[in-house]
Amino acid sequence: MPETSAIHPSVARFVEASRQGSRYLRELERKLSKPHVVARSERARAVLRVQAIALSAIREFLDSHGFIELLPPILGPVTDPGIRGAGQVVVDYYGWPYRVMSSAILYKQAAASALGRIYFVSPNVRLEPPEAALTGRHLAEFVQVDVEGSGMSYEEVMDLVEGLLKHVVAVVKGEAYRELEILGRDLPDCSDPFPRLTHSRAVSMLRSLGVDADEASEIPWDGEVILSGLFRSPFFITDYPLGSRGFYDREDPERPGVLRDFDLIYPEGFGEAASGAEREYEYERVLARLKASGEDPEEYGWYLGMLADGIKPTAGFGIGVERLTRFLCGLGSVWEARLCPKVPGVYSP
Numbered sequence: 001m002p003e004t005s006a007i008h009p010s011v012a013r014f015v016e017a018s019r020q021g022s023r024y025l026r027e028l029e030r031k032l033s034k035p036h037v038v039a040r041s042e043r044a045r046a047v048l049r050v051q052a053i054a055l056s057a058i059r060e061f062l063d064s065h066g067f068i069e070l071l072p073p074i075l076g077p078v079t080d081p082g083i084r085g086a087g088q089v090v091v092d093y094y095g096w097p098y099r100v101m102s103s104a105i106l107y108k109q110a111a112a113s114a115l116g117r118i119y120f121v122s123p124n125v126r127l128e129p130p131e132a133a134l135t136g137r138h139l140a141e142f143v144q145v146d147v148e149g150s151g152m153s154y155e156e157v158m159d160l161v162e163g164l165l166k167h168v169v170a171v172v173k174g175e176a177y178r179e180l181e182i183l184g185r186d187l188p189d190c191s192d193p194f195p196r197l198t199h200s201r202a203v204s205m206l207r208s209l210g211v212d213a214d215e216a217s218e219i220p221w222d223g224e225v226i227l228s229g230l231f232r233s234p235f236f237i238t239d240y241p242l243g244s245r246g247f248y249d250r251e252d253p254e255r256p257g258v259l260r261d262f263d264l265i266y267p268e269g270f271g272e273a274a275s276g277a278e279r280e281y282e283y284e285r286v287l288a289r290l291k292a293s294g295e296d297p298e299e300y301g302w303y304l305g306m307l308a309d310g311i312k313p314t315a316g317f318g319i320g321v322e323r324l325t326r327f328l329c330g331l332g333s334v335w336e337a338r339l340c341p342k343v344p345g346v347y348s349p
């Protein structure tokens with residue numbers, strides 16, 4: 001285990017409180033039933049102001065790097081299945097079963113192939129399992145800034161998201177110092193290059209701490225918090241194993257079984273910030289990956305049709321806005337980063 005001082009006290013307090021399980025959740029449900037009261041507090045107003053400043057810093061950064069903002073898709077015949085077991089929301093769209101976007105990944109590939117560098121500020125819905133309410137970092141409804149560029153490598157995308165986060169932290173430190181003071185948040189220094197470690201290195205680090213982690217799978221949620229607590233600055237985990245992520249993360253042609261992808265992780269126990277990758281874009285390869293991940297290619301008609309026509313290779317990432325807010329403000333749980341949060345399994349307006 002890391003020294004406890006490396007985990008931010010508010011994360012440690014949340015972990016402690018959430019041990020009460022359903023008692024904690026009932027208490028939360030009571031609180032969330034009155035959003036007008038919660039939002040009146042000085043603390044909530046400071047959090048939402050930091051979020052607004054961060055969001056405009058993100059737009060400023062991406063716009064100045066040649067990305068154009070597109071309006072996000074909300075509904076579609078199919079959506080991202082690579083969401084770690086979370087359920088999708090199906091609505092009746094004139095008799096067709098349509099999905100509420102769990103992520104805009106399929107549309108990002110279409111858009112970046114045609115337009116070059118694009119982003120969506122994209123609302124996503126994922127019916128996470130109820131136990132995700134106790135991780136402090138899951139909401140059933142959240143917003144991610146979903147970025148994609150054609151012809152980019154995943155190394156270039158990591159440089160981009162690193163630059164973006166550094167910019168946001170600098171702007172927030174400069175423009176929101178009063179809010180950070182109200183929140184008692186002393187943001188860690190993010191100016192040094194972010195360390196990059198491979199997935200297999202991350203797994204061996206966890207194992208050496210006695211934490212169960214598997215070479216063939218994603219890093220488990222609790223393992224990620226522990227790893228995150230070992231670092232003083234954000235860091236990347238790269239090169240996830242084939243089968244552990246969405247079918248669209250590109251397999252390295254020279255290293256079969258290894259994906260050209262990454263997660264960006266916040267320090268101090270705050271966990272995942274962003275995930276990204278180079279994409280599979282060739283029809284045959286995508287078809288094979290879809291099938292291997294248990295998806296029905298029939299459902300991906302427009303997408304496979306697009307790939308059969310041919311698209312450019314693209315790469316990108318998505319950064320969660322509520323998780324970013326949680327990190328910037330030093331919040332115990334991500335629910336504080338929304339006016340009316342949808343915490344998995346918790347009834348709320």
Ligand code: ASN
Nearest residue numbers: 103275276277316317318
């Ligand atoms: N936005 C992520 C990405 O670009 C995908 C996701 O949200 N599942 O890789």
